[in-house]
Amino acid sequence: MSTAxxxxxxVYRAAAWLYPPRFRRRYAGQMHLTLRDAMADQSxxxxxxxxxxxxDLAQSLxxxxxxxxxxxxxxxxLLFNALMLAALxxxxxxxxxxxxxxxxxxxxxxxxxxxxxNAALRLQAGIPVAQVISxxxxxxxxxxxxxxxxxxxxxxxxxxTASAAQLNGSTIAPPPGVFDxxxxxxxxxxxxxxxxxxxxxxxIHHLPSGGFVLSARNMREIEARExxxxxxxxxxxxxxxxxxALGTFLFxxxxxxxxxxxx
Amino acid sequence: MSLEAPLTAPVFATLLSLAxxxxxxxxxxxxxxxxxxxGIAMGPGTLYGTLNRLMEQGLVLETGLSxxxxxxxxxxxxxxxxxxxxxxxxxxxxxTANAHLGLATQExxx
Numbered sequence: 404m405s406t407a408x409x410x411x412x413x414v415y416r417a418a419a420w421l422y423p424p425r426f427r428r429r430y431a432g433q434m435h436l437t438l439r440d441a442m443a444d445q446s447x448x449x450x451x452x453x454x455x456x457x458x459d460l461a462q463s464l465x466x467x468x469x470x471x472x473x474x475x476x477x478x479x480x481l482l483f484n485a486l487m488l489a490a491l492x493x494x495x496x497x498x499x500x501x502x503x504x505x506x507x508x509x510x511x512x513x514x515x516x517x518x519x520x521n522a523a524l525r526l527q528a529g530i531p532v533a534q535v536i537s538x539x540x541x542x543x544x545x546x547x548x549x550x551x552x553x554x555x556x557x558x559x560x561x562x563x564t565a566s567a568a569q570l571n572g573s574t575i576a577p578p579p580g581v582f583d584x585x586x587x588x589x590x591x592x593x594x595x596x597x598x599x600x601x602x603x604x605x606x607i608h609h610l611p612s613g614g615f616v617l618s619a620r621n622m623r624e625i626e627a628r629e630x631x632x633x634x635x636x637x638x639x640x641x642x643x644x645x646x647x648a649l650g651t652f653l654f655x656x657x658x659x660x661x662x663x664x665x666x
Numbered sequence: 667m668s669l670e671a672p673l674t675a676p677v678f679a680t681l682l683s684l685a686x687x688x689x690x691x692x693x694x695x696x697x698x699x700x701x702x703x704x705g706i707a708m709g710p711g712t713l714y715g716t717l718n719r720l721m722e723q724g725l726v727l728e729t730g731l732s733x734x735x736x737x738x739x740x741x742x743x744x745x746x747x748x749x750x751x752x753x754x755x756x757x758x759x760x761x762t763a764n765a766h767l768g769l770a771t772q773e774x775x776x
Contacts, residue, residue, distance in 0.1 A: 422711070426718065433691055434710035436737055440692035441710075451707070459709020467715050 408442070411453040418460050423471040425659040468656075475655025485651040489644055496640030504629050511604040511625045512592055514552045515618035519608045522554055522616045532556050536565040543569045547601050552620040557582070559613040568619070570597055577605065577617070585609045595619060602626065673753050676716045679704030681725070681742065681750040688729050690737040691717075725749055 415438070419431055441452055475481055525535045536554045544553040546568050553568040555575075561582045566574045575597045585591040585607040595605040603619040610616065673681070682704060683689055683697035695713055697703040708716075717740060720726040725746035729739045742750070 426715070430710075430714040430718070432736070433738055434714055437691040437695060437710040437713065441695065444692075444696070455707040455709050458707075459711045463709065463711025463715050467711070470715075470719075 408449045408453050411456050412438075415456050415460055418464065421464050422467050423656050423659065426467050426471075471655055471659070472652060474660055475651060478655070478660055481651060481655065485647055488647040488650075492640060492643035492647060496636050496643065499639055500633055500636035503632050507625055507628055507632070508594075508604070511620070511622060512606055515604060515606040515620060518552055518554055518618040519606050519616050522556075522618070523608050523610055526556070526610060526614070526616065527612060532565045536567050538565050538567065542567050546570050546575065546597065546603060546619070546621055548621075550621050550624055552618055555617045555619075557615040557617065559615075561615070564614070570601065577607070581607060582609075582615060585615060594622065671753060671756050673749070674716075675704060675706045676708055676712050677720065678750075678753060679706050679708065680713070680716050680720065681746055681753070684726060684740060684742045684746065685750055688731065688739045688741045690733070690739050692737075694740070720746065 416435075419427060419434065422431075438456075441447060522535050526532060536556050544551050544567055546553065547570055554565075555563060555568055556565040557576070558564050561576065561579050563574050563576055568575060577593075577595050577597075581591055581593065581595075586609050589609050591605075591607045593605050593607075595603045597603065602622045604622050604625065605617060605619040607615055607617045672678075676698070679698035680694055683694040686697070689697070691710065691713055694717075695708050695710075698706050698708050717726060721728070721740075723745075725743055726740050727743055729741050731739045733739075
C-alpha cells in the first residue's frame with residue numbers, strides 16, 4: 404500500500420462516523436466493500452485513489468449532513484419545537500437583561516430617596532433652606548463629572564431657591580411638567596437628562612407646606628453596568644440559540660424521519 | 667421522476683453506468699472513471715449518496731441480488747431510463763446547435 408493511502412485510509416474510515424446514522428447504517432458496509440475493491444484494483448494509481456477519497460469525504464460528508472439537515476428542517480413538529488425553544492430562549496435572555504436592569508435602576512434612586520426624605524423633614528421642621536442645602540461654591544457638585552448625589556430646592560412655581568449642583572457653571576432645573584406631576588402625586592422618580600450624555604437618577608418630593616426638594620446623581624456607573632448586563636444577555640441568548648440549533652440538528656441526526664427510514 | 671436538467675456529474679455517470687445493466691458499487695465507480703462513462707472520479711461516499719437519492723426518486727432500485735461478498739446490485743427503473751434519455755437528448759441538442767462553432771471537431775493537442 405502506498406504512503407498516501409496509508410495516511411488517508413484511517414482518516415476515511417474514522418470519518419465514516421460523521422455521516423448521518425441512517426446513511427451510515429445503510430451504506431457503511433457497501434462503502435467498505437467498494438473501497439476494498441478500489442484498493443485491489445491495480446489499474447488505479449494509489450495517489451489518485453487517495454486524493455479521490457479525500458475529496459469524496461469532504462464533498463459527501465457535507466452533502467449528506469446538509470440533506471439530513473434539510474429533512475430535519477422540513478419536519479413540522481421538530482421545527483415547531485425548535486422555534487418554541489428559540490422563543491423561550493429569547494424570553495429568558497430578555498428577562499436576564501430586563502429584571503437586573505430594573506433592579507439596578509431602582510437601586511440607583513436609594514441615596515436620593517434618603518437625602519430627599521431627610522431634607523423634606525428638616526425643611527418642614529422650619530430649618531432654613533440655606534442650612535439644609537449649602538449653595539456655597541465649595542459644596543457644588545459638577546453633575547457631569549461627579550457621581551455624588553446632590554440636593555436642589557424649588558419654590559412652588561419651580562424656581563430654584565437653593566442648589567448644591569452645577570452643570571457647565573450654571574444651576575440646573577428639570578422641565579416644568581415634572582413639578583406638575585410631583586405636585587399631584589407628592590413624589591416623582593425619573594431619569595433626567597439636562598444635556599446629552601448626562602443622565603441623572605432623580606427623585607422630586609413635594610413639600611406639604613409648598614415647594615419641592617430634588618435629589619439626583621449621575622447614572623454613568625449604573626448605565627455602564629446595564630450595558631455589561633446587556634452584553635451578557637446577548638451572549639446568553641446566542642449560546643441558548645446555538646444549543647437549540649445543535650440539539651435540533653443532533654435529534655435529526657440520531658432520529659431521522661420515520662418516513663425516510665422506511666423509504 | 668424529479669430530476670432537473672442538467673444532471674449533476676455523479677448522477678449522470680451513475681445512470682449511464684446502470685444503463686448497461688445491473689451493477690454493484692465499485693463497477694459503477696469504475697465505469698464513471700472512463701471517458702465514455704463521464705470521466706469523473708467518484709468516491710464511495712458520493713456514489714452511495716447519489717444512489718440513495720436516485721432510489722428515493724424512483725430512478726434506481728436495488729435488485730435484491732447479492733454476490734458471495736455481499737455486494738448489493740443496482741439497476742435502472744423505467745423512470746431512470748427516461749431521465750437518462752432526456753439528458754442525452756438535451757446534450758445532443760446542445761452539441762447539434764453549436765456544431766457551427768467548429769469546437770467539437772477541433773483536435774486537442776496531445
